[in-house]
Amino acid sequence: MEALVASAVGVLTAAGIFLILRRRTFPVILGLSLLTYAVNVFLFATGRLALDAPAVLNKYKDVPYTDPLPQALVLTAIVISFGMTAVIVMIALSAYLSSKDDHIDMTAQDSVDAPGEDA
């Protein structure tokens, strides 16, 4: 089981990073999403894996519980990463609609055209 989770985290990380290194906005957003999965699962797995042991207390008998702390951490991380994705999507969209260009890199020409520069 551990090997499955670890290899999945590895594949998600590799794919996420590869896509983050692309030069258009949309693949970068996809890459960030994949990396988010990888990081969340990674954090979750730091609490070690356990089957059938949710951290919901049982009043009637003594049962093993999994580690609740990484779960609480990851729960907020999932929600926050939604906020982050939404902001990036919005920035990418606004940039594309304003300039009709979805490259993430500024070119030398862009910096010459940039407003507000003294030159």
Place this chain on the structure above:
Amino acid sequence: MSLFLIAALPFLGAVFPALLIRAGRNAAASAAGLTSFLAFAGLLIHAPAVMRGEVVTARFDWIPGLGLNANFMLDGLGFLFALLILGIGLLIILYARFYLSREDPMGQFYTYLLLFQGAMVGIVLSDNILLLLIFWELTSLSSFLLIGYWKHLPEGRQGARMALAVTGSGGLAMIAGMLILGNIVGSYDLSVILQNKELIQSSPHYLPALILILLGCFTKSAQFPFHFWLPHAMAAPTPVSAYLHSATMVKAGLFLMARMWPVLAGTDAWFYIVATTGLVTMLIGAVIALFKDDLKALLAFSTVSHLGLVTMLLGFGTKIAVVAAIFHIINHATFKAALFMTAGIIDHETGTRDIKRLGGLRHLMPITFTIGIIAALSMAGLPPLNGFLSKEMMLEETVHTTWLNSHYLVPGLALVAALFSAAYSFRFVGHVFFGPEREDYAAHPHDPPVGLWLAPAFLVVLVVLIGLNSAVLVGPLVATVSSAVIGGEKLPYYSLKLWHGFTPALYMSVVATLGGLFLLSLHRRADHVWNALPRPEAKVIFDAVIAALTRFSRWITDELHNGVISRYAIILIAFTVGLGYYAYATGTIGLETRVPLPAQTIPIIGWICLVGATLAIMWFHRNRLLSLVLIGVVGLIVSMAFNYLSAPDLALTQISVEVVTMILLLLSLNFLPTETPWDSTAPRRWRDAAISVVAGLGTGGLIYALMLRDFAFPTISEFHLANSYKGGGGTNVVNVILVDFRGFDTFGEIIVLGIAALIIFALTESVLGTNVRSYLLNRKPHWPQSGDAHPLMMVVATRVMMPIALMVGAYIFFRGHNQPGGGFIAGLIVAIAYLMQYMASGYTWAIERQRFYYHGTIGWGVLIAAATGLGAWFNDRPFLTSDFGYIHWPPLEEFEWATAILFDTGVFLAVLGAVMLALDSLSRFAWQPGMAQEHPMDINPLRDAPPDEDQDEKEHA
């Protein structure tokens, strides 16, 4: 009055002039004056205690972890400086009221002045060097505002910048020095540091600390070679020059040297650095001052020279020299402030400060003449004025000083400096007031109103009285202050009197005075020579240095921050991978202590789906719609994995977040190109692939190793498991952690989420305000549009599901504390229920039925969460402590009620509002006129009602 209040009063009072200026300039000035007066009176209350040699203290632990305590102390030294700062401050407030013209924003002036005053008082009363540093930097900042007060003058702005650059960078050096000092002693409290002379002077870090601290003092007190900022700061209005550059700010460096004297002085390093710098500064300042034609420039360089004098005396390291230094600080403050004010009066009344265009004013401005001549002769060091007394003492000390085995160097150079000092003082008198009256004054000169001359007149009265009867007037003060400086040891014998007999100092004084007169008679010729000499111009050098620094930082910025985001990303990732490799190569890894769980068939199938989908995304990522579908597969498997691995809360959260994220990405893809073109070269792709694979291997390997080992240390999870029910009243430990144990984190998080949503809203607003809107309205969709935008089946299905979905949301919310669920998940589920309506029935339809703004939902969420947290305060508990109890309402079963549920309500509302606001904003891009259909599945019961009622109803909505 508490020392806290004395230090705080000017800051508090700084508000009033800015506000009261609407009530007139007198109101603003009176408010400033009253504040200063209160602080001054508060200080005087402590005078008897201080004069008895007691130290008044006020202590408050501010950030004890950092050693930063708001500790104040008032001893003789602090008392003298506070007296000068507040006393001369009062005179300046009076003087400035009449000096500034109607066009100058006077409210601002007094506000800046009081801020500065507060910072200065703070420096001299601090008993903690970190606190002192804060005030020190505050003086740099507030003096920047004061020097640049006349914003329309380029000299003012440049002078202010130069002063800030020089004193600010000196301040930075001093921070380092103070930290070293604090480290040596192990405390940042001055009273402790001052007890540890041996410890400090024997430390190997003594020299670096000394040099860094002195850098701060020398820059602030305009010592050579940092003296150049002071003359340029003369572009400030004269009240500022009189205040900052005679009595206060430039004395801060002297104050600190005196304050640190007991522990830093007495070594060779101290003597050679401080005394030599002081001597050189005294000499250079005096020589340059003689050749300045601008009255204020002359006074500025003379100030530089006198500051050098005091520095030199402190540098001698003898107790008697300290007495002379303290005495001269008092004397210099009185005559120099008066001289600056006199220069200001002359400028004000004749329209010029150029000595070459002045002369013969003694009959035209008799009062000014009287004030000016007394102050100037005191500066020259003539009896019976106070300047004579301290200059004699200084000369006397130089005679006893040996510099590198030379007995004559120090007294000789001091004599030359005194000679030039006499010469420029005589020039101030002779070339301005004496000589023939001129025809070409810029304005008709006459004496100013009493408001302008009252303050300098008061000061020259002091000059004369101290000169005539120093032992009675200032003797006790000098003694108290001096013994405070030398650390409470016994003072050597000295006497403050005019006649000491025929001493070497007297002969030197006579030589200096006569030589000064002689030099002045040669001034015209000397001036020609001086102007012909090549001299380094400080401003040119300073500007060149600053320009070079600017070029350098711009070069670095341009090179590093060139806008190529993919390059930043690759540097960051490659660096992180390198760090990981370094840790792996140098660290050791323990033995595997856990038995791996067996892999069953279904997880293996899930793994194949996930890895397959991920690889497919990499392969097909150019087809954007397809990659979105594939990423949905990944999200689904991840949530199933959470569920399988005992994390039902995570599974619920992940799957609902997945839904909203998908909707978000699909909406955005509507406006973005549907294909990603090829624009990386093959080698680049291979390079990226290699880095990604290495990073993936590293991350996967790390988590694999981690999962097979037990915790190296016991975790705090056990505490949460043990106390969740007892302390938090809930059995779902994850939820109890979120709303109770770590409630503060959650509170921060919902705020962040709300901010993210507001950013999205603001971006939408600003983008739609540009020509993007017309582009959107005219754009052709990527895909052919459906003839039926709102299919009947879907509309019916979603509307039927709406109450069910809301019910599920409520259920998930209420069970959250004890079973998987809670505010986060409920918020997402309810948001999805709303989004279904948006999708099925259309944006316009949904927006017409929306009765509240999502901004408000976010705000209420945060407020409710905060109010719940604050509620704990009323029960004397820390912020966000929760409480719970059990309620029994027959015939219901007994149920539990925890305040955490209120907090969770806040979380719920904030999440709901944030998700809705984000998606709502994005939907606005898709808005087209005419999208609202008259007769879709719109079952509006009012549709068939009479028209006017219908109208009413719409207005209400």
